[in-house]
Amino acid sequence: MPREQDELMRRGIGMTSQRTRERLIQRLYEEGLSNAHVLETIRRTPRHLFVDEALAHRAYEDTALPIGHNQTISQPYMVARMTELLLAAGPLDKVLEIGTGSGYQTAILAQLVERVFSVERIQVLQDKAKERLAVLNLRNVVFRWGDGWEGWPALAPYNGIIVTAAAADVPQALLDQLAPGGRLVIPVGAGDVQQLMLIVREEQGFTRHVLDAVRFVPLLNGPLA
Ligand code: SAH
Numbered sequence: 001m002p003r004e005q006d007e008l009m010r011r012g013i014g015m016t017s018q019r020t021r022e023r024l025i026q027r028l029y030e031e032g033l034s035n036a037h038v039l040e041t042i043r044r045t046p047r048h049l050f051v052d053e054a055l056a057h058r059a060y061e062d063t064a065l066p067i068g069h070n071q072t073i074s075q076p077y078m079v080a081r082m083t084e085l086l087l088a089a090g091p092l093d094k095v096l097e098i099g100t101g102s103g104y105q106t107a108i109l110a111q112l113v114e115r116v117f118s119v120e121r122i123q124v125l126q127d128k129a130k131e132r133l134a135v136l137n138l139r140n141v142v143f144r145w146g147d148g149w150e151g152w153p154a155l156a157p158y159n160g161i162i163v164t165a166a167a168a169d170v171p172q173a174l175l176d177q178l179a180p181g182g183r184l185v186i187p188v189g190a191g192d193v194q195q196l197m198l199i200v201r202e203e204q205g206f207t208r209h210v211l212d213a214v215r216f217v218p219l220l221n222g223p224l225a
Contacts, residue, residue: 023060037087074104093115105162116142118144121147167188
């Protein structure tokens with residue numbers, strides 16, 4: 001690589017360019033993601049602001065990256081996939097997110113639904129996520145430091161719930177907090193590889209769809225300072 005370009009890359013400018021973002025979108029499209037609103041939102045959301053500066057040059061690779069505290073920012077493919085599944089039956093007004101992490105998935109959702117309620121167990125991660133969303137002027141998000149296994153009962157029901165950490169079992173509280181017709185997208189399983197599931201609340205009972213094999217960090221117990 002020419003020296004000048006190398007220098008730009010190191011400073012995180014090259015890899016955060018519009019062209020690099022376009023390449024990512026093209027790749028997601030080729031991998032079968034087809035919701036134009038979701039792809040457009042990913043295109044215009046600066047993922048490099050959601051990782052440490054030292055990793056900014058990798059922000060538009062289709063890969064999960066470390067965000068500290070043993071956690072990761074989700075892979076763009078997975079963010080797009082889960083968001084598409086959530087929105088597949090039409091627009092949503094109230095969405096609960098479990099696992100704020102860097103706030104990247106939160107930022108994508110905030111641009112596609114009316115209101116987002118986001119629960120995270122690690123307070124410092126949530127504080128950083130809050131700052132990032134403020135910088136991006138995304139104001140329709142409310143954060144809560146707490147245990148995602150419990151959802152956020154006070155504000156239930158939700159039309160959509162998305163969980164960005166793998167649950168050993170589907171948390172009963174989340175099923176309870178789904179509105180009729182509401183959709184829950186969640187990786188389920190206790191091992192390294194889990195199953196992405198879509199669960200829809202019907203008039204009576206739930207319909208469960210078992211989808212892709214995925215890899216998420218685990219949904220842990222209890223809030224943490
Ligand atoms: N969507 C985030 C993914 C972060 S990784 C992003 O793209 O940045 C999963 C997140 O779930 C971590 O931040 C982790 O702290 C959080 N988490 C794990 N168990 C949790 C629980 N029981 N309640 C709330 N958040 C939890």
